[in-house]
Amino acid sequence: MKNLLLIAIGAGVGFIAAHQLSKTEQGARFFAEVDGRAREFGEAVVDGYKAREAEIRAAVADAEDALGDLAK
Template sequence: MKNLLWLITGIGAGFVVAHEINKTQRGKEFFADLDLKLKEFSDTVADAYKEREAELRDAIDDIARNAEDTLGDLSNKN
């Protein structure tokens, strides 16, 4: 419980410090730059996720088509 209190205190202190820093011109520039970099990073991660998801869906579709073809070939032989 004591550790949780320290964690909450640290988070609160961090927000207060960040708020004070953001009041200065350099602080605003820093946070604007940080926000831009985080946005670019999150966009890159999202794009990579969507690309990988499409690759996996294509692979699953190929497996399903191959399975259907194989089952069709087996039923035609009987």
């Protein structure tokens, strides 16, 4: 229980510090850069997921075709 309280206090202090830092010009630039990088990472994950999904769908379609040929 003590650890949970310490985590909550740490998160609160971190939030307050980040809020104060974001009010400065350097802080705003820092958070804009972090936001941009996070968005780039998210887009890369989505692109990778879509590419892998397309590969799997193609493999399933090939397998269905092969099974259809065997059934004939």
